[in-house]
Amino acid sequence: MSQGSPAAGRALPENEVKQRLRQYGIPVPDFTVLSPRDSLDDLEVSFPAVLKVCSPDIVHKTDVGGVRLGIPDWGELGSAVADFRQRFPGLPLLVEPLAPSGLEMIAGLTHDSQFGLAVMVGMGGVFTEVYRDVAFRLVPIEERDAMDMLEELRAHVLFEGFRGMTPDRKAVIRLLLTLSKMGLDYGPTLRQMDLNPVLVYEEGLMVVDANLILGD
Incomplete structure (x- = not known):
């Protein structure tokens, strides 16, 4: 299935997207949003931490230097916040543990002008960038569909073992079924949702970054 032309509509800020994912039981990091006037005095965060600019107008945050990973302590976090506030004046910031x-x-979910909403899954990193290792199914899907999607991936053998662990295939299947439900619930108002990356562990997974575009 073709993904079609880029989705047009209203992008949501990352914190709102993650709140919506939480409502469906999809794991995301515990985050805090800092407004331009908030101090760090009352902030609760575990280190190492991540700092991101949080704006629906900046979808590709890494491309503009809007992500800082592995911040080790309060001193480095304070410096990073000051730097971001200078480079992204007036925009909120998102802080979360690494x-x-x-x-x-x-x-994710993608809207095809001919077929409607489809669930998408793929291997991240080089598998996406070089091999386009992804699979699609039209909404709604069942467990067998989700299993077949994973089997279609060229890199599906990684589920047999990856860096000394066996990734939780069932957690990924649950995620795909939940995305299918979201697609049914949102209907045509959902134009595109990208969860990238999704980190899969021996038990469970975590959606680290997420974008959502809704129709006008």
Whole structure:
């Protein structure tokens, strides 16, 4: 299935997207949003931490230097916040703990002008960038569909073992079924959702970054 032309509509800020994912039971890091006037005095965060600019107008945050990973302590966090506030004046910032490394995947929903909403899953990193290792199914899907999607991926053998662990295939299947439900619930108002990366562990997974575009 073709993904069609880029989705047109209203992008939501990352914190709102993650709140919506939480409502469906999809794991995301515990985050805090700092407004331009908030101090760090009352902030609760675990280190190492991640700092991101949080704006629906900046979808590709890494491309503009809007992500800082592995911040080790309060001193470095304060410096990073000051730097971001200078480079992104007036925009809120998102702070969250750095997620442990895992098998990197992507998932989401995409709207095709001819066929409607489809669930997408793929292997992250080089598998997406070089091999376009992704699979699609029209909404709604069942468990067998989700299993078949994973089997279609060229890199599906990574589920047999990755860096000394066996990634939780069932957690990914649950994620795809939940995305299918979201697609049914949102209907045509959902134009595109990208969960990238999704880090898969021996038990469970974590959606580290997420974008959502809704129709006008």
